[in-house]
Amino acid sequence: MSKVHPICARITTLLLLLLAVGFAAEPRRISVYTPQANFQVDILVRDGVDYVGLTDLLEPLGKLESRIAGSKLTLLFNGGSADFQNGKRQYRTSANTKLELPSNFLLVDGRGYIPAASITQILLHIADLSAEFHAAPRRLFVGATQFRYSAELRHTPSRLVLTFPLPVHPTSVIEKGRVRLLFRREPVVSNGADSVAYGDPFLLSTTFAEVPEGAEFVASVSQAATVSIGDGGRTVTISAVAPPLPATPPAGSPSASLASQPHPAASPAASPQSQAPRPRPFVILDAAHGGSETGAVFSPTLLEKTVNLALARRVQKELEARGIPVVLTRVADSLLTWDQRAISANTSHASLYVALHASSSGHGVRVYTAMVAPPQPGQSNRSFLPWELAQSPYLDKSGIAASMLAAECASEGLPVRSSSVPLHPLNSVTLAAVAVEVAPLGASANELGSPEYQQKIATALASAIASLRGKLEAAQ
Amino acid sequence: MISRKLQYVVAALVLAILAMGFYLVHLKRKAEFLATPPATQALTAPVNGPAGGMTLYLASDEDDSLRPSTISAAAPSDPGERGRLTLHTLIARYQQKDSAHLLGAAADVHDVYLLDPASAVVNLNAAFADSHRSGVEVEQLTVFSMVLTLKAQLPQLTRVRFLVEGKTRDTLAGHVDIAGWLDAAMVAEVAKDLK
Numbered sequence: 001m002s003k004v005h006p007i008c009a010r011i012t013t014l015l016l017l018l019l020a021v022g023f024a025a026e027p028r029r030i031s032v033y034t035p036q037a038n039f040q041v042d043i044l045v046r047d048g049v050d051y052v053g054l055t056d057l058l059e060p061l062g063k064l065e066s067r068i069a070g071s072k073l074t075l076l077f078n079g080g081s082a083d084f085q086n087g088k089r090q091y092r093t094s095a096n097t098k099l100e101l102p103s104n105f106l107l108v109d110g111r112g113y114i115p116a117a118s119i120t121q122i123l124l125h126i127a128d129l130s131a132e133f134h135a136a137p138r139r140l141f142v143g144a145t146q147f148r149y150s151a152e153l154r155h156t157p158s159r160l161v162l163t164f165p166l167p168v169h170p171t172s173v174i175e176k177g178r179v180r181l182l183f184r185r186e187p188v189v190s191n192g193a194d195s196v197a198y199g200d201p202f203l204l205s206t207t208f209a210e211v212p213e214g215a216e217f218v219a220s221v222s223q224a225a226t227v228s229i230g231d232g233g234r235t236v237t238i239s240a241v242a243p244p245l246p247a248t249p250p251a252g253s254p255s256a257s258l259a260s261q262p263h264p265a266a267s268p269a270a271s272p273q274s275q276a277p278r279p280r281p282f283v284i285l286d287a288a289h290g291g292s293e294t295g296a297v298f299s300p301t302l303l304e305k306t307v308n309l310a311l312a313r314r315v316q317k318e319l320e321a322r323g324i325p326v327v328l329t330r331v332a333d334s335l336l337t338w339d340q341r342a343i344s345a346n347t348s349h350a351s352l353y354v355a356l357h358a359s360s361s362g363h364g365v366r367v368y369t370a371m372v373a374p375p376q377p378g379q380s381n382r383s384f385l386p387w388e389l390a391q392s393p394y395l396d397k398s399g400i401a402a403s404m405l406a407a408e409c410a411s412e413g414l415p416v417r418s419s420s421v422p423l424h425p426l427n428s429v430t431l432a433a434v435a436v437e438v439a440p441l442g443a444s445a446n447e448l449g450s451p452e453y454q455q456k457i458a459t460a461l462a463s464a465i466a467s468l469r470g471k472l473e474a475a476q
Numbered sequence: 477m478i479s480r481k482l483q484y485v486v487a488a489l490v491l492a493i494l495a496m497g498f499y500l501v502h503l504k505r506k507a508e509f510l511a512t513p514p515a516t517q518a519l520t521a522p523v524n525g526p527a528g529g530m531t532l533y534l535a536s537d538e539d540d541s542l543r544p545s546t547i548s549a550a551a552p553s554d555p556g557e558r559g560r561l562t563l564h565t566l567i568a569r570y571q572q573k574d575s576a577h578l579l580g581a582a583a584d585v586h587d588v589y590l591l592d593p594a595s596a597v598v599n600l601n602a603a604f605a606d607s608h609r610s611g612v613e614v615e616q617l618t619v620f621s622m623v624l625t626l627k628a629q630l631p632q633l634t635r636v637r638f639l640v641e642g643k644t645r646d647t648l649a650g651h652v653d654i655a656g657w658l659d660a661a662m663v664a665e666v667a668k669d670l671k
Contacts, residue, residue, distance in 0.1 A: 295650055296610035304610070357651070359611030361537045366613050371662060388656070417540050420666045421616045422653040424646075437612045 030116065031213045033187035034061060034142040037413055039452055040213065043138070044113055049103045051113035054122075059442065061127060061142070066112065073105075073112045075126065082126045084112055093125050137210035141187055148191040149217075151206060158202035159239035160219055164188070167233025169321060169459060170217075179225050179238050181217040185455065188215045202240045229322060232467070279325040282472075283465055284350040287312035287328065288357045288435075291335025298360050298445040305333065307358040307448045311438065314454050315356070318462030324469060338425035342390075346430045351472040352401055352465065355426070355435040360445035364415030365457065367406045368435040369398045370426035390428045397432035401468055405434060408464030412456065415441070432472055436461065532566050533624035533667070535617035536576035542621055542670040544628070555630055559588030559596060562629045563622055567604075570618075577617055580607025586641075588626070594634040595657075596626060605640045608649040615652035620670070623663045633660050 029040040030052060041056040054075060058064045062078040071086035081094040086107035089100045099121070106113040114122055116133075119140060123129040131142045150163045162181075168188065170181040190208055197205045204220040219225075224241040287308040289295035295304030312328055319326045329344045330336055336344075345353040370391045385392060402418050409416040426433050438457050440447035447453050530549040533542050549565055552558050563585040570579040582603035589597040608618065623636045638654040639645070646655050 289650070293650070357612050359613055361609060361611050361614040362540055366540070368612060371666060373659070373662070417669075419616070419669055420662075421612060422619075422656075422658065423612060423651060424653055427653075435612065439611075439613070 028138065029213055030119075030138045030140055031184075032057070032060075032140045032142065033145040035145055037456065038185055038187070043116060044106075044108070046106060046113075047103075050116035051106055052116050052119065054112040054114055057114075057119065057122075058127060061129065068107070068110060071107060073107055075112065077126050078128075080126055080128065082122075084114075097125070099125060134210055137212055137214070139187070139210060139213065139215075141189075146187040146189045148189060150191060151193075151196070153198055153200060153203060157240060158200050159237050160198075160203050160206070162217070162236045162238075164234050164236070167463065168236065169229070169233055169318065170236065172227040172321075174225055174227065177220060177222075179219045179221060179227060181219075181227070181236065182211075182214055183216070184214040185459070186215075188217075203238070233322075233463070281325045281327040281348055281350045282469055283319065283324065283326050283352045283354060284345050284348045285312045285315055285326060285328050286341050286345070286353065286355040287330055288355050290330050290333055293335055295357070296359060298358075298448060302446065302449045304358045307438075307454075308356045309333070310449075311356050311358070311454050311458060314458035315354075315461050315465075318458050319465060322462065322466045324462075324466055339428070342425035342428035345425075345433070346390075346428075351431060352468060353429045353431055353433040354405075354461070354465070355423075355433075357435060357437040358448050359437050359439045360448070362439045363441055364417070364439060365406075365409045365460075366437040366439070367402045367409070367416065367418045368421045368423060368426070368437065369395065369402050369418075370429075370433065371420040371422045372427050388427045390430050391426055391433055394430060394432055397472060398426075398434055400471065401432045402434045404468050404471075405436065405461065405464040408467065409457075409460045412460040412463075414457070414460060530562060530565065531625065531628040532562075532569060533621045533628065534566075534569065534577070535621045537614060537617065538576055540613055540617070540670060542617060542624065542667050544624075551629075555593070556588050556590050559590070559598075559626055559630055560585055562625055563588065563598065566622065566625050577614075577621070578609075579618070580604070583607055590630075593630075593632040595637075596630065596633055596635075597637045597639060598622065598626070599639045599642055602641050605645060605648055610649040610651065612651045615648040615650075617670075619648060619652050619654060619658070620663050620667050623658055623660055624667055627660045627664065635659055 028043040028045075028050075030043060032039050032041060037060055039060050041052050044051040044053070054073075055064065055066065058075075058077055065076040067074045067076075073084045073086070075082045075084070082091055084091045084105040084107075087104050089102075089104055090098055091101065091105060092098055101115055101118045101121075103115040103117075116138075117135070120131045120133050123131045123142065129142055131140055132146070133140045147165050152161045152163070153159075154161055164186075166186070168183060168186045170183050170186070173180040173182065189210070194209065195205070195207045202222055202225075204222060206217065206219045208215065208217050210216075219238050221238070221240070225238055226241050228237050228239070229235070230237065287305070289305035289308060291305075293305070295308065297303055298307075309330070309332075313331075316326050316328060327348055327350065329341050341355075372389055372391050372395065374395055375393045391398070406416045406418045421435075423435055426435060438448065441453070528548070528551040529546050530551065531544050531546050534545050535542050547565070550561065552561060567579055567583055567585060569575060570577055571581055571583065580603055582601070584601045584604060586599040586601055589599070591597060608615065619638070622638075626636060627633045635657040637657050638648075644655055646653065648654050
């Protein structure tokens, strides 16, 4: 047997150590699903015990106030209260009941931490909320939020249809021989049949398991597969990719068979997009500001231009997962003039223009249309109009788009307001045009940089844009 | 038995602690006094003219609202001066510590010019725009609040335009377009949803 060179052994050890440090640095979180919102809370490990911050857990659920006096923390939540003592297990509720935590209460940097194992107990005694905590996958369901799916194998052609009571938007990963659906944001739980063997020529078997911070559905398939989402996100269909058409396209031209296929939801195996002709975009997303024009400065490290672009990318991803073609006015930190943005929109052949802004003032989402005079009688979108009044004939469509965007955000539990405003470049856009300004839900502007909050907004906007598609394209 | 020397030292230390405590309270009061914005002085600016009702459209960032509030203030007979005083009073309100829509401490309006009874040009100082918070909603509330307040004081007004230090500016603070004329009736119509 050959000896391993000492230098190689040291390098390997070093790499393994670095890898271990990398894994250790990955923060662990608990996914919390509530009727109002889904969010994640970070886990703090002390003496081998998992802890969660009381503020992180309770703040999104109601009115929270905490007072610290020495080593004592008094928590006021929705009319109830509780007293905790740093380093003690015992705590007292407003009903003067003495209760005990499985491990000591911690006060770290002015923030109270409870053992993760006591989350359901705390929610019940302080917030009067029933909850179910799945410890291994770190998923907390507050109230009756969890829902189950049904799976049905349909034939000719073979396909598996998963039906959900509420819209879902899983991340789909298509690998050789299997399709994985990852549910990060949805409180999907087992339907009682975690492992099913189908024995179908296409679909061999399926498994469902809760994984850290989510759930995973895996379908074992015998050939290349595609995933499509329908019924507003309530059905997910896994089907075989149709074989290519026999017709031979002219040399050098894009493959006709690929272009004719519907855009699958994240199916890299099935759709080499580089070969397909670019479809006409339905929506053009404009991340406002960029380059030297930063927009609002929320903190030295959080700028509006960055938040806008991150949000635009998330909305783009969500829309593409729904098969909706989308273009962005900017994909990097570049400066564009208002006229360049309007020209991009007007020449994109898209049906909808959405400008994205962010603000630390106020709460939730604001949807704006242009503040421009309505069209004169007899004036149409073919009339010659001044550049700054070009939006005028499209105001009705913009109004419909704004209403639907606002309604979808409201249905996601976000505070929302619609208005009109003189805002560049809305007045010069010759298609349905809206601007969306996102503000934090709480008092801290840092929420605007939170991936969870951005994703929540992006999902709501993408759902609204998807539901607008038929209406606007028909009108066009 | 505690030595007399130690007693003197302890007494001196107690005195020093008390003196430092008093000095700390004095410094705190001084800091609070200096932090108080001087803008409230504008409310009592000397003007000629009888006192009358002045309607201010006050913005609130908390609930994105614009609500009218009537106060008693001097009303100069010259419409331009009346417009300037009205906006001066409005801005002073926004500079108070408890304002629901804070403006910079140095923000002010230089002049209000009436080109004709229906057209007003508001000339703001540079600090007004430079210190204004950036955002669609927050800028919209400021602009609409000023237009509606001006319109309430000068009912014949149909359009308003803003200048900063006498020059046209594209946006107030990066968002809301203030380069052109704002239609007062359209602003009033949109503002109905902000109550």
